[in-house]
Amino acid sequence: MQEAMINRAKQLLADGSVDRVIGWKRGEFVYDITPAVFTSAEELDADFVYDDFTAANVSKYLVKESKKEGKILAFLKPCDTYSFNQLIKEHRIVRENIYVIGIPGGPKLDAERIKANGITGILGAKNDNGTLIIDTVYGEEKMPYYEALSVKCLNCKSKKHVVYDELIGEDGDILDSNRFDMVEKLENMTAQERYDFWREQLSKCIRCNACRNVCPACTCEKCVFDNPDSGVENKAATDSFEENMFHIIRAFHVAGRCTDCGECSRVCPQNIPLHLLNRKFIKDINSLYGDYQAGEDTTSRAPLNDYKQDDCEASIVHERGVE
């Protein structure tokens, strides 16, 4: 796949169709891959990589990149195409400055999950029929491939590309994922259990803002929390509940726009399952307003931006809140 992508990118650069390519750049180890823009065949040959560890979603970078002169080739995985569409819908990226090639997606691996299994000194990793064989400084180690998957790939919602100019490989289908299982589990807890669960998780937050900064739905030019004049900007919590509120408020802000790409949980240095907050909103929107998938198209009205006479009444909050 990687070779096919490099070859196609070189062709498009050579014939002038595009002048830049956004993809992934090889790192020091097998897993530390950085999103990068390439401008020449030499750079592509030297550093372009697409493998088990290229989990990063490059769609958000196109907010900036598509406003530059010239045309950029973007390689998008199925999940990335939903983010891309949503950004088009929100008029955040300039579609005509981007050439989209859809590529097969994950599942992708997360080195942190390998390390959590006590495996250290990682030099290489390859999948052998469901077993991940890891070459380390201390010899060969094995673990179930599934256990090393990035949290964003555990419940893949779709292998289908919702937008592309051309495809490399075959397109897939929307999957019948179990992505709401954990949300249901949380819903079935008592209020106190649920409160305790989220307090424990959200209290790990170190306010690094990685979740917000990586989120394709968070593209405000200046976030209110970065603006010293806003009165709410703070690098420290005034009390132990503030971090908790930050994440809940952010989930509200992206409700109906979050495509469930899972980048927030992938990047969280404290391993907080932030995507579960967003999935709760997605599940509620589905049940209250009918099935809706943000980023599936670029024209439909989002449920929370629309009004229908048979929309649920505000009292639903009370009815659903009764234990």
Place this chain on the structure above:
Amino acid sequence: MLKISLDKLGKLFEAISASQTLYIPTDREDGAAEYKKYESGMKLSNNLNTLRSAKDFFFPQTENLVDFKMEGKNIEVIDVREESEDFVIFGVRACDARSFTILDKVFLADPVDSYYKNRRDHGTVVTMACTRPAETCFCGTFGIDAAAPEGDAACYSDGESLFIEAHNEKGQKFIDSVASLLEEGDAAKLDEVREKTRDILKKLPLANLTTDNFGGDKLNEYFNSDKWGELSQSCLGCGTCTFVCPTCQCYDIKDFNTGHGIKRFRCWDSCMYSDFTKMAHGNPRLTQLERFRQRFMHKLVYFPANNNGEFGCVGCGRCLSKCPISMNIVKVMKALEVK
């Protein structure tokens, strides 16, 4: 050298915690290690290092500096400082132990930061030699020996026993306080353990990284390098690297209006943030390129320029593991280096 059998570690922790607060690295439900206040039965983590660094003990993410209370036209200034209690941090790795030396250069230089000094004076750092360093480790680059850590006292494990050695008076006091549990051990075996670790360190992928071409006199070589654009291109501008870093020491001081008074607090700041060092005229670093450059120039050029050549990095590798886009000081050093 004194030693204790590893299966008696629990007894050792009980003895320490009987007289002062003890913190040890312990595993969380997600497998990551973090320092926690010791409670009976708590197990020492097998992880190489904690997710957050040990700097939190001396330089916490937030702390109140002073309170102001307004009554009419009078402002009462309330000193909120309290004498810290004695505490022990057990199991600090060589990299984090060195980070305290670096923080000391900032906070204990004139004018002394009394908040920091208070905690530093009351804390005893008991280090633990590494035996299984990771691919992300490069403490050797900064002259740190993971097999022989600094600290007030150091521990070494040969898989059966824990050997303890004091480095100063504070460390000796610590050992004396638990002496009844310790027995005389044969230190010769330790040399074997150390050599084994040093052999592994030599084989690590970053073993050959050096600071030879960095330092206080390299401002002109690197400040205007055309590499910064490419290196910072994908930076998200989050604060992960700075907040997991054991040596990042920048902070902000702010006033919080409680409604009936003011709390002046300080909190970690990050040079990656858009309002970092914002002044009346605005922000001196307008784009992520300049913010990104600041972080690495500080560690590789400005800090050594002001601190007799000491670099502002200890090679713990946390930023290598945690940066959401996997950009880090190692990649910066390799890309920038002018030989």
